[in-house]
Amino acid sequence: MTSRKGRAVAGILLASTLLLTPLAVRGDGRGAIPRFAVEIDSGAVFVREAGFGSGLKFNGGVFFRTGHRMGVGLSLERFAVPVESGTAGLLSAGRMTMTTLLVNEQLYLLTKGRLLPYALMGIGFTLLGYSPDSWPADVPRRVFVDRMALQIGAGLDVRISPKLAVCLKARYNLVKTWMENEGRTYPIRDVDPLAQNMLYLYGLGLALGIKIGF
C-alpha cells in the first residue's frame, strides 16, 4: 500500500515537473536560436520505392548556429523498413536498414519568438544494409551500394523555455542507389552508375523531438 502510494506520489511529481516546467519558464527571451544545442527526435519514415515499407526512425545530434539565421546540424539517424520479396530482384523478403550521418544547413525564417520555423538542406552519408529473412546458399548475397544523398525539408522549433524547444521536422531523404553482389573487388569509381538498375529510395521522415540549447 505504502509502496503504491509512494509510486503514485512520485509519478504525480514527475508528471507535474514535466508539465509545469515549460509553463514556468517562458520562451520569449532574447537569443532565440541557441549557439549550440543537442537535438533528439524520433518518428516515422515512408520509403517511396515500390516494395519498400515504412518504419520508425531515430535521430540524435548537435546543432551549431553559424550566423544570424543560419545553423548547421550534425546528427546520426537510423531506421529500418521491410522489403518485399522480388523487389530489386531480391530472392527473399527482409529488412533494409539505413544509417545516415547528416550534415544539414538550417535557415531560420524567424529568429525570435516562440515559434521558429526553418528550412533545411543538407547531405547524408548513407550506409545501407539488407537482412534477408532467408537466402539460398548457392546464390551470391546482394547488398545495397552506399550513397551520399540530398536532404531537404523543413522544421519548426516550439520554444517552451529559453533553453528548451520541442521540434517538429519533415525531411525528405533522396537516396539514389542500386544493388550489387557482395564482395566487389574493384573501386566503385569504375562502376558506371547510369548502367545500373537504379532504386529511388526517397524517404519522407516525420519526426517529433526536443532541442536543448546551451
Place this chain on the structure above:
Amino acid sequence: MIAIPAALSAIALRLILGGGVFTDPLPAPSRPLASFVAAAPAPATVHLKPETLTAAAEVAGLNLGVWAFLHYAANAYYSYISWETIRDNIRDGWEWDRSRYYVNFYHHPYHGYLYYNAGRANGLDYWGSSLSALSGSFMWEMMMEKYRPSINDLITTTCGGIIYGEIGYRFSALVRKRNARGLGRIWREAVGAVLDPVGGINRLLNGRDDNYPGLPGSPDVGRILNGELMLTGPVVIRSTDLTGTRAAPLLGFTLRYGDPAGAGWSGRPFDVFTVAGRLRWGPDRPHLSLLIHAAILGKTFAGRHGSSHFLGLYQHYEYYGFETMRVSGTSFTGGWSSRFEFNPAVHLTACARLGWLGLGASDDFLAEPGERIYYNLATGVTAAADACVGVKGFDYVTLTWRHYNLFDLDVIGSRAGRETWNILQGQMEFPVWSRFGLGFEAEYCSRRFNFRDFPAGHRDLVEARAFVTWQF
C-alpha cells in the same frame, strides 16, 4: 564568367548615371585628364567583423547545391558519391583532369568565384576569402565527385575564382549605394547581385542592413573606374599558316580600376586592377580573350615633376582565345608602373611585369581539330609591358605586349615540349566628338613550338581593325 557582365554593367551604369555612381559615398573627383590619371584616395579602412563560420557553411552549401543539381537534375555519372568514393579519393591522391578546355578554364574559375564571394559577403578580406576559395575547391575535389581529385582544377578554381570574385565584389560595391530607396535600391541591388551573386543572397537573407559587410561604405568604394569600349565591323585577320584571311566583328573593352601608377593605393589587394577583353564573333564561333592583372602587394613612390611610380606584385588570369591560337593561365609577376607628366596636358604611363606562370594551357592543334578537349598543360615564365600616351584626357597611343614561355607538362593528354608566345597590340585613337573617337589597331600573335616527336615550327596571326571608341 564575371568579367563580361561586370564590364557591360559597369559601362552601362557609367553611361546612364555618370561618375557619381562609382564614387559614392565619396564625392566624385573631377574627370581625369586621361585614363591613367590619379584615382581618388582610398577611404579610411573600416574594420568589418568577419563571420567565418557562416562563410564556411555557405561554401559547403554552394558545393551541396551544385552537386544536388548535377546529381538529381543532370544525373551526371560522376556525381554518384559515397563514403567509399571519398575514401578512394583520399587514398589514390591527385591526378590531372582532362575536361574540356572551357570547363577547366572557364567553368572552374566561375565556381571558385562563388566560393570567394561567400567569404567576401561575410566580411572576410582578400586573404580570408582566398582561403575560402581554396577550401571550397578542395572540398569539391576530395568529396563531391567520384573522380580522383584534380590538381589543375584546384589551381584554376582557386586562382581564377579569386580574380573573378574580387572583381565582382568590387564592381558590385561600386554599383550599390548606401541609403538608396525604392526602385533605385531595387535595380542597384539586382545589378549588384548579378555581379556578386553570393553577396546578393546574403543581403537578401540578412535584410537591408547598410552596415553589413560588403555594402557600399566599405573601403572598396570610392575608386575611379575608367577605360574604353570599342566596336568594330569585320576585322581583317591574316595568317599564312592557319586559315588565310577572314573577317569577324569584335567588341572590346578595357576597364581600369584604380590608378596603375599607384595613386590612392591603400595597401589592400586589388586596389588597382585592369581587365581587357575582346569578344570576336567568328569566323567559326565566338571567341573570348580576357587579360586581367591586379596588384596584390605594392609600394608607391612619388617622382619629380608630378610623376608617380608603383612597385607591385601582381596576380594575373589570362585567357587568350582565337581558333587554334589559344593560351590561358594563372600567374604571379613582379612589376613596375610609372606615370610621367610632361606638361599638364600630356602624360605617359608605362608598365612592365615579369613572373611565373603557375599553370597554363595552350590548344593542341596537332590533335583532332575543333575539339577543345585537346590542349597542353604547362608552367612557365610570363612577361608583359604596356605603354600609353594621353593628351587632354584622351589616350592617343596604346601599346601592349604579352609574352609566355611555356614548358608543356608531360602528363596525360598533354604534349610535352616548349612554346614561346608573343602577343603585340598597337592602338592609335583620335577624338572626334566629346569622348568618342575613331581608331586603328593592329594585333600580332606569334606562337613558336618545339614538341617532342614533332618538328619545330611556328604559327603567326595578324589582325588589323578600324574601330569606333568611347573613352570614359
